[in-house]
Amino acid sequence: MVEPRESDELLARLRADGEQVLADEFSRHRLRLWRMVSFRLDSRLRGRVDPEDILQEAFLDAVQRLNHFLANPQTSLFIWLRLIVIQTMQNVYRRHLSTQKRDASREASKARDEFGDSTAASITAFLAGQLTSPSQAAMKQEQLAQLDKALIRLSQLDQEVLALRHFEELSNAETAEALGIDPKAASVRYFRALRRLKGVLEKLSAYQRDDSQS
Secondary structure, three states, X not given: OOOOOOOHHHHHHHHHOHHHHHHHXXXXXXXXXXXXXXXXXXXXXXOOEOHHHHHHHHHHHHHHHHHHHHHOOOOOHXXXXXXXXXXXXXXXXXXXXXXXXXXXXXHOOOOOEOOEOOHHHHHHHHHHHOOOOHHHHHHHHHHHHHHHHHHHOOOHHHHHHHHHHHHOOOOHHHHXXXXXXXXXXXXXXXXXXXXXXXXXXXXXXXXHHHHHHO
């Protein structure tokens, strides 16, 4: 397990001038948190929910909960903020979608996590969104289908490690902390997942380069 840690200096500043220091730290991490929201946002909410609104709501919640964090800082501040953003996404997901009537498509989505698409679906949707040229649509769809099959073969933990490292761009230490696993285990899982997906990811990257040059 990862030992939670945050610098004594930052904790002291948070205790002395909580809201201002929290605002500064949230601003410092904002791009990383925005990247996570954009990657994880449920496909049914894209175009209906602005990631910036989610971040603003999450910041206000963090202000309200700061004293609770300071009373027992068991994670780094960034990982704590990321958790609050995830919880905010869960709330937004429920507000927008919980009133929808259950139908066959919703029954088929039981594999989704609490705040939207499964990690595998988020990875596929993210990569598909990077490929905009229609010239190779059939080939890209074939590769995305292969990616889906390859992702399903990974354990949920391996999918999460891949998502955190490769798409949210967390460090190995942050990934280990977020998932509550040993950093060495996180590193092994990441490179194992990349190795299993290497061929498909390389082909998709080639299509992305072609799109950017067209």
